[in-house]
Amino acid sequence: MIIQNLRKVISFVKKDFLEAVSYKLSFFMQIGSIFFSIAIFFFLSKVFGQVISKELERYGGDFFSFVLIGLAFTSYYSLGLTSFSSTIRDAQLKGTLEALLVTPTPLPLIVFGSSLWGFFYATVRVVLYLLIGAFFFNAKLMSNYLPAGFVLLLTIMAFCAIGILSASFIMVFKRGDPIYWIFGSASTIIGGIYFPIFVLPPFLQKCAVLLPITHALEAMRLLLLKGCTFETVWPQIRLLIVFIVILMPISIAAFKYAVKTAKREGSLIQY
Numbered sequence: 001m002i003i004q005n006l007r008k009v010i011s012f013v014k015k016d017f018l019e020a021v022s023y024k025l026s027f028f029m030q031i032g033s034i035f036f037s038i039a040i041f042f043f044l045s046k047v048f049g050q051v052i053s054k055e056l057e058r059y060g061g062d063f064f065s066f067v068l069i070g071l072a073f074t075s076y077y078s079l080g081l082t083s084f085s086s087t088i089r090d091a092q093l094k095g096t097l098e099a100l101l102v103t104p105t106p107l108p109l110i111v112f113g114s115s116l117w118g119f120f121y122a123t124v125r126v127v128l129y130l131l132i133g134a135f136f137f138n139a140k141l142m143s144n145y146l147p148a149g150f151v152l153l154l155t156i157m158a159f160c161a162i163g164i165l166s167a168s169f170i171m172v173f174k175r176g177d178p179i180y181w182i183f184g185s186a187s188t189i190i191g192g193i194y195f196p197i198f199v200l201p202p203f204l205q206k207c208a209v210l211l212p213i214t215h216a217l218e219a220m221r222l223l224l225l226k227g228c229t230f231e232t233v234w235p236q237i238r239l240l241i242v243f244i245v246i247l248m249p250i251s252i253a254a255f256k257y258a259v260k261t262a263k264r265e266g267s268l269i270q271y
Contacts, residue, residue: 011113034128035136041067042137055196060225065139069221070193072129073155075122077187077213080159081180083115084167115163119156142227151219151233154240158212161247164255171258187213215239 045064059066133139166179190197190204191213197205208214219236222228230237 030125031128034125035132037071038068038129038132038137041071055198058196058226059221060140062140062225064137065133065141065225066196066221067194068129068133068137068139069224070217072126072133073152073213073217073220074193075125075129076119076152076156077159077191077216078184079115079118079122080156080163081166081184081187082163083118084160084163112160115160141224144223144227147230147233148220148223150230151216151223151237151240154237154244155212155216155220158216158240158243158247161244161251162212164251165247168251168254168258171255171262183211187211190214192217212240212243215243 042064045062045067048063056063056066130139130141134141162179162183166183169179186207187193190200190208191211192208193213197208197214200208215236219233219240222233222236
């Protein structure tokens, strides 16, 4: 059974990989866009970096390195929030969703297998962001890769939980996804991607604490920009674990309920 499921996962990844590389121009343009987005914030840091230097002392004082971490790891938060719902939506439009759900493949395997290539590609993008930032723009990064990798794993799991909940709405309502609208917008504005949350009004700072991306980026920056230890970022790690423990069972249950509802209403193939 394990080997059979592993083969199915490999099939999902192979399918998505072949589809991605078949559009060669788009594939290489996405890679090239990484360099240009980094360059834009590099030159912005030259102009505005000193304005918020006091707020950046906690992270080493370098605005460009601060933003680079935010840019790199938004790949994961965007993917976590949208990959499952976009996979469901794409399968609805292509008419393959019902065929997948009637196979003996477990539902969690379908959900995760369909998005695995996206997370692998996001990892490549993150590595490119960090390498280009370090070698071409002299970003100041530390080498705490092992604890950073553990934080990244927890971050992906937290984002995936929200993404599966988002996919539940797409399964039933086809269009209109309040989960992505709420978490996506809030994460972009107050999640600390482009500026420290300390510059926000106190009320928004309290709201930012409710977002997984806030704690994920805080831990990543302390590890990669300040060289802090695992013990230093344990409060952020603990909060990410709490998010996962609470959100993952809820999202899986919601997705199963959404599938049952769609089957009962006969709307699996509707889009």
